Amino acid sequence: MNKTASIIITVGLIIGIGIILWGGRKVNNNATTKTISNVVIKDGIQYITINAKGGYIPAVTNAKSGITTKLIVKTNGTYDCSASLVVRPLNFQKILPQTGETVIDAGIPVAGTSIQGICGMGMYNFVVDYH
Ligand SMILES: [Cu+2]
Incomplete structure (x- = not known):
C-alpha cells in the first residue's frame, strides 16, 4: 500500500466516524426534546x-x-x-x-x-x- 492510499483511507475513516458521531448527536437531541415535556x-x-x-x-x-x-x-x-x-x-x-x-x-x-x-x-x- 502506498502512502497516498493510506492517507485517503485514514481521511475516509475520520469522515465516516464524524458522520456517525454527528448522527448520534442528532438522535440525542431528539431524545432531549422528548424529555422536556411539562x-x-x-x-x-x-x-x-x-x-x-x-x-x-x-x-x-x-x-x-x-x-x-x-x-x-x-x-x-x-x-x-x-x-x-x-x-x-x-x-x-x-x-x-x-x-x-x-x-x-x-x-x-x-x-x-x-x-x-x-x-x-x-x-x-x-x-x-x-x-
Ligand atoms: Cu394580562
Whole structure:
C-alpha cells in the first residue's frame, strides 16, 4: 500500500466516524426534546409545569386524571400581568413572585375535565385537559 492510499483511507475513516458521531448527536437531541415535556409523574404525584412570562407556556397541556396533581407555575423576571394569576376552578388568585415557583394543589382531576388559568386582565390564559 502506498502512502497516498493510506492517507485517503485514514481521511475516509475520520469522515465516516464524524458522520456517525454527528448522527448520534442528532438522535440525542431528539431524545432531549422528548424529555422536556411539562408533565412529570414522580412518587405518585403528577406535576404540571407552566411558565409565566408574557403569557403562559405551554398554552395547552394534556395530563392524566385520577392522580394527585400539582401545578408548578414558574416565573422568571416576570414583570407583566401574567404574574397576576387566577385559576378559578382551584380557587386560586395570587400575584406570583417576579421570579420563583408557585405550587398550586390541583387535587385529583376527573377525566374529561379541564382547568383554565387566566391572567388578572384576561389577556393570557392556559388550559390543562385531563384525560
Ligand atoms: Cu394580562
